[in-house]
């Protein structure tokens with residue numbers, strides 16, 4: 346038996362489902378859907394602690410450049426293939442969708458500093474990402490908008506293409522070869538997500554469109570059933586709007602109260618205040634693992650333990666965590682966990698919700714339709730078992746398979762290698778950004794993950810973003826879908842650079858050089 350990408354199921358790294366499990370799930374679907382009687386997979390082994398240096402695979406041969414040993418320079422596609430930001434955007438009249446007229450192309454600059462160690466290893470990986478090798482406004486693209494979305498390695502693009510070229514079929518139904526192949530590939534990908542986050546069984550992984558949909562699903566099912574009048578839901582000041590608004594909607598509908606954990610001036614959650622908010626009325630705590638704006642890594646073990654001590658459940662928003670560090674939901678004892686595929690080098694429109702099986706089973710379905718049913722009659726319909734009970738309609742099948750390939754890709758590089766490289770970049774960036782006249786780093790602190798938010802008082806964030814774009818540098822400028830957090834620091838907007846595994850010191854230097862130029866030219 347082979348899968349969509351031609352591999353034997355179970356042959357992949359880190360506990361992918363063995364053939365009998367794939368067979369079981371596929372067979373179960375053809376006949377009865379997921380069965381609650383199926384044996385659970387053994388829990389995935391705990392991943393090693395984050396940030397430990399892992400043994401490095403051999404680095405590619407360095408090449409001589411200008412007398413120094415350099416990493417290969419950025420490849421730049423011919424101007425005819427350049428992508429232009431505003432191409433095709435003709436219907437938006439909001440200035441938010443602007444881009445300034447393009448200056449004439451300039452020859453791209455060659456990178457200047459050598460890459461060593463982990464940096465060299467991941468600089469080689471950057472060749473796997475075709476979108477990074479283009480010029481924008483005549484400059485090599487510097488993608489520092491990774492907290493918004495990440496680029497895709499060729500293997501993910503190929504896996505998605507291959508699904509459509511070879512295995513395209515609906516899943517869990519149909520008595521033909523392609524349906525079987527598509528189902529196997531889809532369920533194998535579910536198994537990869539399970540192993541990646543350390544869930545106990547694939548039945549605990551629900552496919553969703555992304556973190557946002559996962560949170561809404563929990564709010565509208567678990568929340569609607571178990572959060573009632575006078576109950577409380579706790580969120581934190583660090584949250585993305587996706588982890589605020591669904592809970593507000595729930596509280597409004599069910600007459601519950603939303604409570605908010607404050608943060609310190611340094612951007613850390615105030616656990617003493619959190620302790621004061623917890624009570625027997627607390628039903629659920631919804632907290633991010635990593636802030637998308639300031640990169641704070643939250644103390645999840647304490648947060649989960651304190652919530653469980655008062656009988657509350659915990660949803661962890663892992664959208665900004667899983668691409669940067671190992672996560673194990675079992676060790677964490679999280680009740681729910683969400684992630685988005687596009688933020689970890691996978692396709693858009695696919696993500697996963699983890700839920701403890703006993704909780705998923707207690708939750709009513711969310712959307713009704715095909716797939717999620719057991720038996721339909723006009724008098725009464727019964728539902729499929731978890732997780733299919735929550736997967737009405739045709740899902741993003743190719744996206745799920747592509748997400749599986751993205752997970753394999755990250756694991757082939759090593760999560761510890763990625764984390765170590767990013768920490769080096771963060772240290773370099775924090776130090777060199779400090780030299781930019783007037784720059785204020787927002788809530789900087791040790792151990793921040795990926796995000797480097799800053800302002801330059803007197804200069805609108807959008808203006809800085811537009812200036813950087815003219816230099817080929819993509820950052821986010823605005824409220825970052827976290828308005829309450831920005832207001833906590835007296836701001837409505839900030840600039841955020843955010844790093845991922847493929848970024849280099851040279852790109853940080855390009856950002857810093859461009860910021861110096863912006864200051865010198867008055868951002869014109």
Ligand SMILES: Cc1ncc(COP(=O)(O)O)c(C=O)c1O
Pocket residue numbers: 492493554555556557558585587588633635636637662664665685687826
């Ligand atoms: C912390 C966090 N949570 C949730 C989301 C929403 O993710 P998605 O838009 O993929 O659903 C984001 C996106 O930026 C995020 O950063």
